[in-house]
Amino acid sequence: MAELKALCMKCRDANKKPTMQTMTNPVVTKNEKNRYSAKGTCGTCGGNMFKFMSEADAKAMM
Numbered sequence: 001m002a003e004l005k006a007l008c009m010k011c012r013d014a015n016k017k018p019t020m021q022t023m024t025n026p027v028v029t030k031n032e033k034n035r036y037s038a039k040g041t042c043g044t045c046g047g048n049m050f051k052f053m054s055e056a057d058a059k060a061m062m
């Protein structure tokens with residue numbers, strides 16, 4: 001499975017900005033507006049992550 005990175009709201013840098021972390025156990029879903037998104041767990045802190053994806057990225061994850 002491709003590695004997915006997303007901004008983690010808990011893993012912040014020295015400037016308190018969210019940082020890109022690897023999403024583990026991503027679950028890709030498609031909503032009623034045909035938008036793909038992924039939900040998963042932050043590989044660094046274990047917090048919940050959410051990310052909108054392009055159709056191509058979503059299909060690569062499926």
Ligand SMILES: [Zn+2]
Binds near residue numbers: 008009010011021043
């Ligand atoms: Zn995190």
